[in-house]
Amino acid sequence: IHILALVFVQSNFVEPPTPDTSLRSLSETQTRLPCRYQPEKGERVVQVTWAKELPEGNKEQIITAHFTDGHTEFGRYSGRVKFESSSPTENSALLIPSTEVSDEGTYTCHISTFPNGNFEMSIILTVWSLPISSLDPVILEEGQSFRVAATCRAVGRPLPRLSWDTDLPGQSQNRTSEGGGSVSSHYSLHPLRGMNGKKLDCLVWHPGLDGPRRISNLLVVQFPPDATISASPGDWYVGMEKAELVCESGGYPKPQNVTWTWRGGALPDGVSAVGGKLFFGRALRTNDSGVYGCVVRNNVGVGKTEYLLTLTETSPRTGDSSEDNLLLIIIGASAGALVMVLIIIVLLVNRYHRHRNKKLEMELSEKTEEINSLSRQASFRRLNSVSTDPRVQVKKKTKTKNE
Structure with a gap:
């Protein structure tokens, strides 16, 4: 009879809307189990009770609320659960503020009404817990x-x-x-x-x-280090300043211990090592030549290498300087010769123009003199033809006599 009544009035549960409800929640989060019964006309909800089904089939009460006597929490659920509403007989949803994996199971919302009796609905709760992970290298x-x-x-x-x-x-x-x-x-x-x-x-x-x-x-x-030694660029010679050798090493972890040797023993005077660098704090000497060794260590192994240092007596840059000076001399002489050639060309051009101008002046002067001479000669001829010709005078006299 109880089951038939439950099925008959199941539609009066407005939340959840279906009789078979499954929910999923995460641990350490709040879970809400819905339950709201809509009483019929003349019907009244007088008490609400939430219970959880145990593995053996019994039910464990969680919390109950009476419309006049208030609510009561039971056993291990005391302080862990609460009704969502201040009026549980109207809204009977249950809250679990901090959900645990052990909260997984089937929950029953039991509604007691007057005068129609008791009704229930069930919710299956699945609780997931987000993964806690770690990595150990x-x-x-x-x-x-x-x-x-x-x-x-x-x-x-x-x-x-x-x-x-x-x-x-x-x-x-x-x-x-x-x-x-x-x-x-x-x-x-x-x-x-x-x-x-x-x-x-x-x-x-x-x-x-x-x-x-x-x-x-x-x-x-x-892995252990591999050591290599590199030197300052160029040839090394006696008297060279600020020379240095560098010991480079691979390996992991990076080596912190670097040891330098010279000819299998201590370094020469005036030579100091700072980590992977070997400094010559003075000018190089002839006896600075020889084999320099570098030993590097890490917690895995050791790396060793050697470098044979050979010195020349004079700086190779001296010969280079002579050649550079000779080249500068050649360039300077070529430039001077070019300047002299340009000066000579300018002088010759100037002399040519002066000679040409002088020749033109002489020719102009001769032409002017020639023109003047011809003009004078023409004037003399006209004069002589008028006043000195005897034939003209005789003709004039004869004409007078005849008259």
Whole structure:
């Protein structure tokens, strides 16, 4: 009869709208279990009770509210749950402010009415917990055998899935704990120095996450140093100033211990070492030649190298200076000769123009004199033709007599 009554009035539950309701929540967050009964005309809700079904089939009371006597919390739920509304008989939704995984189960909202009796609706609650993950890297050394380079672990509900994001050649192996509450993944490889500093990230997958959670990690592979010595550029000679040798070393971790030797022993006087640099604090001497050694160490191994220093008696720059001076002399002489040629050309051009102008003046003067001479001669001829010709005078006299 009770079940029939429940089914008959199930539609009076306006929240949730369906009789079979499943909810999902995350641990450490607030969970709301809806329950609102709409009484019929002349019907009144007098009491609301929430209960949780136990594995053996019994029900454990959580909280109850009477329309006149107030509400009561029971047992381990005291202080952990509360009604959403100050009027629980009208809005009977239950709140769990900080949900725990143990809160997962089936909850029943029991409504007591007058005069129609009791009615129930159930909600199945699933509680997820977001994964808690960690990554444990392993410091490797070059030359070791195939072994684990990093381990990634995660716990969550449901169980997370782990994968690796890397370009390193290796293999991963996943394991689940006996209780099924945690998962781990081991990534193994054969360590080489070229792998040092390469990406080896762990990805944690879970349905409660929008995407994979990345745990960033860089592989660490330690290897011994390789030492090399470089010298100041150019030939080294007796009397050279500010000379230095530099010991460069690879390796990881970077070597901090650098030792210099000369001919297998102590350094010459006036020569000092500061880390990877060897300074000659004075001009080079003939006896500074010989084998200089550099030894570098890190926690993995040792690197050694030698450099044979040979000195010349004179600076190679002296010959260069003579050649440079000779070149400057040649350039200067060529420039001087070019200037002299230009001066001579200018003088010759000037002399040519003066000679030409003088010749033109003489020709002009001769022409002027010639013109003047011809003019005078013409004048004399006209004069003589008028006043000195006897034939003219005789004709004039004869004409007079005849008259």
